[in-house]
Ligand SMILES: O=C[C@H](O)[C@H](O)COP(=O)(O)O
């Protein structure tokens with residue numbers, strides 16, 4: 150079995166098709182973390198098929214999102230971005246999608262109350278099917294196979310056939326993203342997001358004695374709802390919410406096939422999602438991923454790990470947001486609870502001095518991963534919260550805006566992260582560890598986080 154190898158970016162060949170845009174760049178641009186299917190007929194067949202499919206999002210929606218993110222960067226809104234580390238095809242069921250959307254809606258109401266700000270809701274959903282990995286291979290009991298790289302590349306099952314990189318999976322990723330997004334749109338515009346109902350769900354959470362410490366805030370929200378009702382607020386007008394889709398723009402073959410020309414402006418947009426980000430492992434300044442992000446008009450994000458220098462951040466701003474368009478660029482910092490207070494200040498300070506105003510959000514998950522004694526990849530709930538706290542402290546000290554939260558979470562009662570009010574222990578991780586990549590906060594832990602972050606927002 151051939152191990153995954155870094156591929157080289159290639160221009161998109163093939164016939165012109167309506168709305169297509171041919172993104173090409175020099176062959177020597179490094180494209181890290183790509184599948185080993187480069188140059189195969191199977192890949193050409195898959196991308197040719199993708200090219201015939203409609204965009205998943207409309208460019209005008211991406212522009213609306215850019216405006217919402219600009220408001221968050223100014224401190225007039227707060228971004229909540231959450232979902233699986235790796236979505237799977239099997240878990241794209243109505244129930245699982247509903248529970249994830251429900252969790253995000255519940256968190257958003259709590260954050261909205263805490264901050265007194267609109268919350269921009271965004272899923273790591275409908276396209277989060279590809280993963281960068283530390284190692285190209287995985288070894289179990291003496292057998293070495295290619296690492297799992299997300300359902301858009303290979304399957305999780307540990308067999309040679311399942312782990313082969315199969316470009317037809319890109320087509321399935323598209324269809325799964327389309328049906329997921331369709332259901333998200335149905336839920337969020339069809340009445341499921343009704344504020345009164347979301348509030349009832351939150352009352353259910355705080356009525357659990359384990360979550361008693363959050364009851365005060367829940368009662369305050371209750372009072373605010375009654376106040377709104379007394380004022381004659383039209384709750385029926387609050388039955389629908391905007392909800393945006395996002396994922397890491399990792400697979401260049403998928404993203405290029407879904408980059409389309411906006412009929413209104415003639416400009417290229419990634420139409421695989423409203424927002425795409427470039428990960429910590431692929432954000433090389435002159436690499437193909439940054440080139441892709443630089444070309445598309447969507448609001449885009451970049452992850453910044455603990456080794457980020459202030460100059461790295463400035464260079465990314467110059468590449469991705471040369472015109473300093475409000476809402477265009479989001480920096481997603483993921484430094485680790487033990488490092489954020491040391492590393493982030495210099496980066497933020499230099500960016501601030503340059504006059505740029507990206508949206509700063511915190512990903513308190515990826516810098517806090519470790520292997521537990523029982524052998525599970527996990528994170529401590531307390532570390533996650535501590536990183537968020539550090540993020541708020543740094544921005545407050547510098548007078549910049551802590552504008553959002555990026556979380557790996559699920560609506561299910563999994564046991565993947567240690568701690569929280571249910572006090573999940575290392576030994577309990579085995580009970581229900583379902584993630585195929587990184588450990589997610591479960592439904593309870595996600596809500597608990599929302600209440601804690603609401604307190605931090607309230608101190609703003
Ligand atoms: O989600 C992030 C990365 O893909 C993930 O943390 C990499 O994990 P690995 O170190 O197990 O490859």
Ligand SMILES: C=C(OP(=O)(O)O)C(=O)O
Pocket residue numbers: 234281397427428429430452483515587
């Ligand atoms: C791969 C991820 O993160 P990072 O790029 O920050 O490591 C992720 O968000 O799942």
Ligand SMILES: [Mn+2]
Pocket residue numbers: 234235515557586587
């Ligand atoms: Mn992850």
